[in-house]
Amino acid sequence: MPQLKFKDSILFKVGVSILIPVSLIFAIMFYLLYVNIQELTEEKYINQLHEINLNYTDYITDKLDGLSSKTKLIANEIERGRISVDDFLEVTNDITLSDDLVYGSAIALAPKAFNNNEMGFYYSFKSKNSIKHIQFTSSEDKSYFNYQHSNLEWWKTPSSVHHNGWTKPYFDYDAGQTDMVTFFQPFFNNGRFLGIITVDVSIDLLKEILLSHEKHFEENIPTDIFLFSSDSTLVYADNTVLIGRNVLKEVRSKVPENEVEERKIISNAISGKVGRQKFYSNTFKEEKFAFYSPIISTNWHSIAVIPYSFIQDSIFSKMLRTIMFLITVTLIILVIIYIISNSITSPIKKLSHASIGIAEGNYDMNIKLNTKSELGLLASNFNSMSNKLKQRENDLIIANEELKVLDDAKTKFLLLISHEIRTPLNGIIGFTDIIHESIKDPEILEFGDLLKQSVNRLDIFSRKALDITQLQTRFNTLTKSDINVSNIIIEIIETKEEEITLKRIKVNKTLQKDVIHNGFPEYFTGMLVELIENAIVHSDPNSIVDISLEINPDGHPSFSIKNKGEIIPSDKLFLVLQPFGLAQKHIDQNIGLGLYYVKTYLEILEAKFDIQSDENGTVFSFELMN
Numbered sequence: 001m002p003q004l005k006f007k008d009s010i011l012f013k014v015g016v017s018i019l020i021p022v023s024l025i026f027a028i029m030f031y032l033l034y035v036n037i038q039e040l041t042e043e044k045y046i047n048q049l050h051e052i053n054l055n056y057t058d059y060i061t062d063k064l065d066g067l068s069s070k071t072k073l074i075a076n077e078i079e080r081g082r083i084s085v086d087d088f089l090e091v092t093n094d095i096t097l098s099d100d101l102v103y104g105s106a107i108a109l110a111p112k113a114f115n116n117n118e119m120g121f122y123y124s125f126k127s128k129n130s131i132k133h134i135q136f137t138s139s140e141d142k143s144y145f146n147y148q149h150s151n152l153e154w155w156k157t158p159s160s161v162h163h164n165g166w167t168k169p170y171f172d173y174d175a176g177q178t179d180m181v182t183f184f185q186p187f188f189n190n191g192r193f194l195g196i197i198t199v200d201v202s203i204d205l206l207k208e209i210l211l212s213h214e215k216h217f218e219e220n221i222p223t224d225i226f227l228f229s230s231d232s233t234l235v236y237a238d239n240t241v242l243i244g245r246n247v248l249k250e251v252r253s254k255v256p257e258n259e260v261e262e263r264k265i266i267s268n269a270i271s272g273k274v275g276r277q278k279f280y281s282n283t284f285k286e287e288k289f290a291f292y293s294p295i296i297s298t299n300w301h302s303i304a305v306i307p308y309s310f311i312q313d314s315i316f317s318k319m320l321r322t323i324m325f326l327i328t329v330t331l332i333i334l335v336i337i338y339i340i341s342n343s344i345t346s347p348i349k350k351l352s353h354a355s356i357g358i359a360e361g362n363y364d365m366n367i368k369l370n371t372k373s374e375l376g377l378l379a380s381n382f383n384s385m386s387n388k389l390k391q392r393e394n395d396l397i398i399a400n401e402e403l404k405v406l407d408d409a410k411t412k413f414l415l416l417i418s419h420e421i422r423t424p425l426n427g428i429i430g431f432t433d434i435i436h437e438s439i440k441d442p443e444i445l446e447f448g449d450l451l452k453q454s455v456n457r458l459d460i461f462s463r464k465a466l467d468i469t470q471l472q473t474r475f476n477t478l479t480k481s482d483i484n485v486s487n488i489i490i491e492i493i494e495t496k497e498e499e500i501t502l503k504r505i506k507v508n509k510t511l512q513k514d515v516i517h518n519g520f521p522e523y524f525t526g527m528l529v530e531l532i533e534n535a536i537v538h539s540d541p542n543s544i545v546d547i548s549l550e551i552n553p554d555g556h557p558s559f560s561i562k563n564k565g566e567i568i569p570s571d572k573l574f575l576v577l578q579p580f581g582l583a584q585k586h587i588d589q590n591i592g593l594g595l596y597y598v599k600t601y602l603e604i605l606e607a608k609f610d611i612q613s614d615e616n617g618t619v620f621s622f623e624l625m626n
Contacts, residue, residue: 019334026330033322034315041315042289045221046276049291049304052223057295057302059213060206060227063101064166067199068183070098072164075187075197078107085114089135092124095199096131100209103180103202109195125200162186166299168229169203169244179203179244181235207236207243224305227295232270235300265290269301278308428455464593468600478520485557486511486549488525492532493547499533504542512550515557517624519605527601530594531620535563538618552623560621568613576611595620 074091077083083091088107095105104125114120123134164185171179183199210225227236232248248266261279268275269292276291287308294301432452439445493500493507500507517524535545543564552558568576577599602609602622609622 022330022333026326029326030323033326034319037318037322038315041311041318045289045306045311045314046291048221049223049276049289049306050293052221052225052304053291053293053302056210056225056227057293059210060295060300063099064183064201067095067099067102067201068164068166068185070095071183071185071197071199075185078194078197079187079189085109085120088120088122089124089133091197092122093131093133096124096126101201101205102126102199103178103205104200106198106200107195108198110193113194120195162188168231169233169235171244172200181229203235203243210236211238222306222310226303226305228266228270228301228303230270230299230301232266265292265303268292269294269303272301461593464597468593468597478523480518481521483517483519483521483524485515485517485528485559486513488528489532489547489549492525492529496532496536499536503536503539505536505539505545506543507545507547510546510548510550515549515551517557519624520601523601527598530598531561534594535561535618535620538565539563540565554623557624558621559624560619562617562619564617567615568611568618570613573611573613 074083074095092105092107096102104123106121106123108122109120121134121136124131125134126132165183167182167184169179169181180200180202183201184196185198186196187194224238225236226234228247229235231246233246234242234244237243248263248270261277262281265277265279268277272294274293276289278287278289280286281288284307288305289308289311290303290305292301292303432448432455435448439448489509489511493509532545532547539545546560546562548558548560550558577595598620599609605624607622607624609620611620612618
């Protein structure tokens with residue numbers, strides 16, 4: 001009996017045939033796992049940085065919104081005459097004591113705003129552990145504060161327009177002697193400007209409060225937080241030396257634009273964007289990761305930065321655990337393969353032959369193995385599976401026949417219900433018109449108009465629902481004919497001329513002549529009506545609707561329509577083509593079935609179609625394959 005060499009054994013062949021692909025799969029899995037872990041880890045820290053930003057921004061927003069709301073309320077009380085001039089200093093004193101962030105508060109009056117006072121100024125501010133006050137009128141000291149020639153942002157802007165808000169950071173050279181931001185709220189009397197009430201928030205106090213909350217805000221992540229005003233002045237940073245400096249201006253003056261990645265991050269942040277970016281810091285000579293977002297209440301902007309090495313350490317730690325797990329699993333699999341390879345010889349051919357028969361639908365095949373081992377159990381289970389598959393096949397055949405009956409019943413029901421809606425609806429429409437013409441009372445006539453609109457809407461809906469049902473169920477019985485597409489488009493635009501004129505929309509048509517489509521004329525026309533009408537309805541006034549029709553290089557009719565209006569988010573685009581997909585947002589608009597009707601027609605003809613929406617506009621396009 002010849003000696004079997006190990007290299008000719010099933011164990012060797014199976015081992016080699018398994019080991020090589022397993023090694024390749026392991027390498028691919030290692031790479032994919034690394035990419036996946038990197039993405040998940042970055043996403044985790046992005047979410048945490050976002051949370052840190054929110055911690056800071058929520059705290060600032062709550063604090064500053066509370067102060068601005070209180071200031072607006074007091075201004076309203078002054079306008080109503082509930083607070084007199086004699087109480088102004090007490091009011092500023094109360095505001096100054098209302099919050100740790102408040103450095104001071106002022107009420108500045110316009111010339112001759114109250115009684116015979118030419119102008120007035122009432123200011124309370126913190127000085128060490130006490131509150132100090134300044135009060136004067138121009139008759140007492142005209143040179144102290146000339147409002148009419150002042151360039152202070154909090155006075156000059158709202159004195160000419162009804163405007164309130166937070167100023168950019170500035171250094172107060174008068175009473176404050178500190179960096180601060182000011183909320184200003186003008187008050188009026190019958191349109192006449194009376195003065196302004198302000199709240200000064202000390203940036204130094206804000207810095208101290210934020211630093212005291214830093215550990216709570218940053219969740220044990222080594223985070224650097226930077227708060228910028230809209231002109232890139234640094235309002236807050238861990239490095240307090242930088243506070244009050246216009247960082248972007250300094251970067252521009254010292255380093256070329258194309259060498260500073262930080263410049264792009266700061267520019268994006270102060271423009272109000274939300275985003276993330278990995279960048280190389282020339283200052284620290286290492287990669288960092290930044291997340292930026294706006295603080296709406298103050299028009300400030302927050303940037304959270306962590307070392308990218310912190311993320312990499314987490315990635316490598318996870319990869320090490322993953323590799324150890326994969327190695328363990330691989331070794332276990334190899335041992336199992338070795339054990340199984342020693343016991344599997346001829347039965348594998350029977351199993352293979354039987355599996356091929358099952359795959360071909362022959363569920364009567366049975367395997368006979370005279371063994372009580374796992375192979376015998378496998379053969380028994382295989383035979384049991386074959387019998388059950390045979391039974392399942394019979395059950396599916398019966399179920400399929402039942403589904404055909406149900407589908408036919410559904411079709412008949414939809415056609416019947418559509419017909420039953422149409423029959424009384426025609427009578428309602430007729431009687432509504434008769435009643436509408438006989439009504440003289442304007443109030444009842446208005447109700448009649450609403451009734452007529454509702455009836456017409458129901459009429460349109462029932463027609464559209466019937467058309468969709470017929471397309472889905474009876475398109476094989478409909479007669480096709482050649483359709484001149486460009487002529488149809490021109491006719492539709494002419495019928496929509498009044499709507500186009502009312503919205504002052506310009507329609508640009510680029511139509512190739514003699515583009516012929518072999519389809520269902522009534523339904524094809526209805527589809528184009530839906531697309532063109534939808535583009536007009538959802539276009540901004542004074543915008544442009546572009547319509548294009550041509551024969552593409554493959555010889556197929558290609559159509560596209562573009563309008564400029566509200567952007568549909570990418571995660572909502574699929575809803576547009578569903579029945580009532582956007583109903584929750586537009587419950588009062590007749591958009592429930594329009595684009596679903598378009599989708600139904602194009603799918604029946606196996607046409608290619610697409611919808612895209614961004615800041616450049618919304619585009620619907622399709623290509624007819626016939």
